[in-house]
Amino acid sequence: MDALTGTIFNIQRFSTEDGPGIRTTVFMKGCPLRCQWCSNPESQSPALQVACRDSLCIKCGSCIAACPEGAISAVTEDGGSKLRIDRGLCRSCGSCVQACPAGAMDFYGKVVTPDEVFEEVYRDVGYYISSQGGVTVSGGEAMAQADFVEALFRKCRAAGIHTALDTCGYFNSSALRRMSDCIGLVLYDIKFMNNEKHIRYTGVPNDIILQNARLIPELGMDMVIRIPLIPGINDSVEDLTETARFVAGLEPQPSVNLLPYHNYGENKYKMLNMEYQLTGLKAPDEEHLERCAEFFRQNGLICTY
Numbered sequence: 001m002d003a004l005t006g007t008i009f010n011i012q013r014f015s016t017e018d019g020p021g022i023r024t025t026v027f028m029k030g031c032p033l034r035c036q037w038c039s040n041p042e043s044q045s046p047a048l049q050v051a052c053r054d055s056l057c058i059k060c061g062s063c064i065a066a067c068p069e070g071a072i073s074a075v076t077e078d079g080g081s082k083l084r085i086d087r088g089l090c091r092s093c094g095s096c097v098q099a100c101p102a103g104a105m106d107f108y109g110k111v112v113t114p115d116e117v118f119e120e121v122y123r124d125v126g127y128y129i130s131s132q133g134g135v136t137v138s139g140g141e142a143m144a145q146a147d148f149v150e151a152l153f154r155k156c157r158a159a160g161i162h163t164a165l166d167t168c169g170y171f172n173s174s175a176l177r178r179m180s181d182c183i184g185l186v187l188y189d190i191k192f193m194n195n196e197k198h199i200r201y202t203g204v205p206n207d208i209i210l211q212n213a214r215l216i217p218e219l220g221m222d223m224v225i226r227i228p229l230i231p232g233i234n235d236s237v238e239d240l241t242e243t244a245r246f247v248a249g250l251e252p253q254p255s256v257n258l259l260p261y262h263n264y265g266e267n268k269y270k271m272l273n274m275e276y277q278l279t280g281l282k283a284p285d286e287e288h289l290e291r292c293a294e295f296f297r298q299n300g301l302i303c304t305y
């Protein structure tokens with residue numbers, strides 16, 4: 001039988017934003033949503049993806065010559081020469097990565113076993129114990145690789161390490177039921193209550209997400225609701241009021257954490273020949289965040305940002 005593997009795109013040590021204490025966050029690759037503000041576009045496709053870092057490229061053409069599929073070409077863009085990778089032709093063979101003398105061509109994504117990831121996260125067990133931290137699995141969408149995440153979480157729990165699942169909520173609930181005893185905390189994203197807007201800005205409806213949000217407290221699991229706050233998109237009085245009412249209706253009530261929009265991932269879209277649709281959108285300021293948090297507090301919820 002083949003060993004269980006998963007595809008990850010990053011392991012971030014000393015994370016303090018993804019649950020209590022000092023944590024290691026494992027980012028799984030592949031997501032069913034296409035949120036327009038996604039700051040990790042490399043997380044969306046489940047496949048390994050090559051990308052060129054323009055700032056390192058010395059334009060030697062070695063990758064073009066090395067590609068057996070003819071997937072790489074030089075194009076003129078913004079007055080300069082750039083590489084374009086035809087994703088329909090690319091077979092992720094890695095020849096271009098090996099041929100590049102400048103380290104400009106690289107893969108997003110790595111196939112790993114739960115044992116390999118556990119070995120890496122276990123290195124910081126002392127920090128988890130002293131800070132009451134642990135391991136968080138994020139994405140992409142972690143539950144799109146539920147078997148892998150379950151195997152990793154069971155190893156963590158057996159070693160006394162706290163586990164947290166960071167999820168967009170768009171998953172089959174049977175896997176969650178099976179895993180409920182090995183997840184210490186769920187960090188659960190809610191974007192919109194309005195289904196049409198949800199489809200327009202994320203590519204999928206929100207019915208499954210709202211059902212799973214109700215299920216998690218029913219299963220007795222601790223949950224924090226995380227709301228990416230995107231100016232002009234999901235921060236109207238109507239949007240915030242509807243979301244606050246929904247969260248306040250969950251039993252027991254979870255706390256709310258607002259995640260202010262940022263555009264740090266915009267450059268990665270270029271590297272992947274993807275279009276970033278929110279160019280020019282500004283991050284919300286402190287005053288606006290405070291006003292938004294008040295909507296949730298007025299509904300009796302604990303809200304931070």
Ligand code: SF4
Binds near residue numbers: 050070093095
């Ligand atoms: S990974 Fe292989 S197929 Fe894809 S662009 Fe590079 S050389 Fe071509």
Ligand code: SF4
Binds near residue numbers: 057060102103104
């Ligand atoms: S091989 Fe590397 S440095 Fe040369 S053109 Fe390709 S990406 Fe640029």
